Amino acid sequence: MENINNYFDFIYQDIVIPFFKRLTVFFTPSHGLFIGYLFMAFLIAVLFYAYKNKTANPLKASKMVIKAHKFTSKSSKDDFIFYFVDKIVFGFTYALILSSALFFKEGTINILSFLSIPHFHVTPGIAINLVLTLGAIIVFDFAVFFEHFLSHKIRLLWEFHKVHHIAENLTPLTAYRSHPVNQGFFILIASLFTGIYAGGISYFFDAQHTYILFSGQNVFMFLLLMFGLNLQHSMVYLKYPPFIRDIFVSPAYHQLHHSSSVKHYDKNFGFIFSFWDRLFKTQIMPQADEVLTFGAAGERYDNYSGVKNMYVTPFKRVVKRLKKIIEGLRCQ
Numbered sequence: 001m002e003n004i005n006n007y008f009d010f011i012y013q014d015i016v017i018p019f020f021k022r023l024t025v026f027f028t029p030s031h032g033l034f035i036g037y038l039f040m041a042f043l044i045a046v047l048f049y050a051y052k053n054k055t056a057n058p059l060k061a062s063k064m065v066i067k068a069h070k071f072t073s074k075s076s077k078d079d080f081i082f083y084f085v086d087k088i089v090f091g092f093t094y095a096l097i098l099s100s101a102l103f104f105k106e107g108t109i110n111i112l113s114f115l116s117i118p119h120f121h122v123t124p125g126i127a128i129n130l131v132l133t134l135g136a137i138i139v140f141d142f143a144v145f146f147e148h149f150l151s152h153k154i155r156l157l158w159e160f161h162k163v164h165h166i167a168e169n170l171t172p173l174t175a176y177r178s179h180p181v182n183q184g185f186f187i188l189i190a191s192l193f194t195g196i197y198a199g200g201i202s203y204f205f206d207a208q209h210t211y212i213l214f215s216g217q218n219v220f221m222f223l224l225l226m227f228g229l230n231l232q233h234s235m236v237y238l239k240y241p242p243f244i245r246d247i248f249v250s251p252a253y254h255q256l257h258h259s260s261s262v263k264h265y266d267k268n269f270g271f272i273f274s275f276w277d278r279l280f281k282t283q284i285m286p287q288a289d290e291v292l293t294f295g296a297a298g299e300r301y302d303n304y305s306g307v308k309n310m311y312v313t314p315f316k317r318v319v320k321r322l323k324k325i326i327e328g329l330r331c332q
Contacts, residue, residue, distance in 0.1 A: 015092070022091045030216025032225060038172060041230040048238050068235040070169050074305055079173040085307050086183075087176055094180075097187045104195025105202065112203045123206045132201055133212045136194070137220045137272065143193035144271040147186050149280070152266050157185065159317040165296045166304040170258060174233040179314050224272060232271075233258075239286050249274050252286035260295040 025031040026038075042065065049068075050061035070076055113119065124132065151161040160182040167174045178186070201210055212219045231238060232254040240250040249270045257268040267284040270277050277283035295301060304313050 018092055018095075019088070022088045028216075029222075032175075032230065033172065034215075034225070037225040037230055040226050041172065041228045041234070044228040044238075045231060045234065045236045048236055065236070069171055070235075071171070073169045075167050075169040075301065076171055078305055078307075078310070079167065079171050079177055082307055082310055083173045083176050086178075086180065090180075094183065094187065097184050098191070100188055101191035101195040101198070104192050105199040108196045108199025109203050112200070117203070120204045121206050122204060123209050128205075129210065129212050132205070132210050133218055134220055135201075136197060136211060137218055139193050139197040140190060141270075141272040142276060143190045144186075145269050145273075145276040146193075147189035148269040148271070149282070150189075151182060151185065152269070155321060156318055157182070159321065160185075160314045162296050162299065162317075163304060163310050163314060165258060166299060166301055167258070168293075168295045168301055170233045170235055170255065170294060172230040172233055175230075177310075179310065181314070229272075237286070237290070237292070239288075245274060245285065246278075247273060247275060250286070252290075255292055255294075256284060256286055256290075258294045259292045260297050261293070262297065265297065 021028070025033050026035045028034055029036065042062075045065045046058060046061045049064045050056065050058065053061065053064060055061055151157045160179040163179040163182065164174070164177050167177060198207075201207070214222045217225070228238075228251070231251040232249065234251060234255075236251050237255060238251040239245065239253075240248060244250075245253065249268070249272060253268055253270070253274060256264045264284060267282055268274075268277055269280075269282055274283065302309075304310055
């Protein structure tokens with residue numbers, strides 16, 4: 001009887017509750033898809049369309065936003081279906097990789113301790129709190145940039161990242177359209193950088209009083225989400241003024257990255273900050289009212305359409321590439 005109780009307790013605690021949490025992310029402020037952030041993104045989109053089309057009718061502008069996103073298109077439907085299957089149903093598969101940040105954090109602390117570097121545990125004031133909180137965002141964003149750059153430049157990784165780029169219509173859920181291999185690689189790289197940063201900060205500061213959080217989010221990430229970060233993956237071609245775009249990635253800036261045009265290929269890898277692209281010479285600024293088409297150049301969408309194809313096609317392409325590499329080596 002005790003074994004049966006343990007079994008049901010395991011099912012409830014380790015399967016049911018985590019599944020319910022993944023299912024209710026839209027009501028969780030610590031998640032990027034929280035309904036409040038989506039509403040703010042929609043509101044900004046409505047204001048933008050109202051201004052662009054010179055209408056004071058919010059209902060008319062709202063209809064324009066909804067129509068522009070083609071939520072009934074094959075690409076948009078795949079966004080919804082793939083998100084449900086990969087991130088909600090099979091989301092538990094990422095749990096082990098997510099713990100890697102703790103591994104890198106503890107590893108950093110152990111290395112600093114081994115090197116006999118003085119251990120302080122200083123309780124920071126508000127000014128230092130702000131600096132460390134901003135530092136966490138900068139480190140995370142560079143990790144995202146670096147992983148994104150590698151996923152384009154390393155051809156085998158590109159085959160998995162292509163699942164994200166094949167989307168012909170952008171919605172906030174497109175941001176979560178990532179193959180498990182691509183997602184796993186992203187988590188490892190992000191965990192490496194943020195884990196090292198967190199380890200170093202924890203070594204010198206009181207970890208419980210280090211970062212400024214709001215609604216479970218880094219306060220700067222919260223502000224970014226409230227000001228429309230979800231519009232990066234949207235059909236809202238919103239550009240920022242020069243003094244802002246030199247620092248932050250605008251929706252239009254990231255949409256160029258998704259363009260199927262050759263001139264936009266391997267450009268604008270940034271997620272939050274645009275200056276990484278300027279430093280690595282991968283930047284192209286959006287022009288006025290560019291008409292963009294999205295997708296992966298040279299690929300047919302149908303080859304990736306549907307959950308099965310999104311999972312399987314990248315492996316087929318990798319095998320094909322590896323065969324070519326092996327054949328080339330044999331001919332040498």
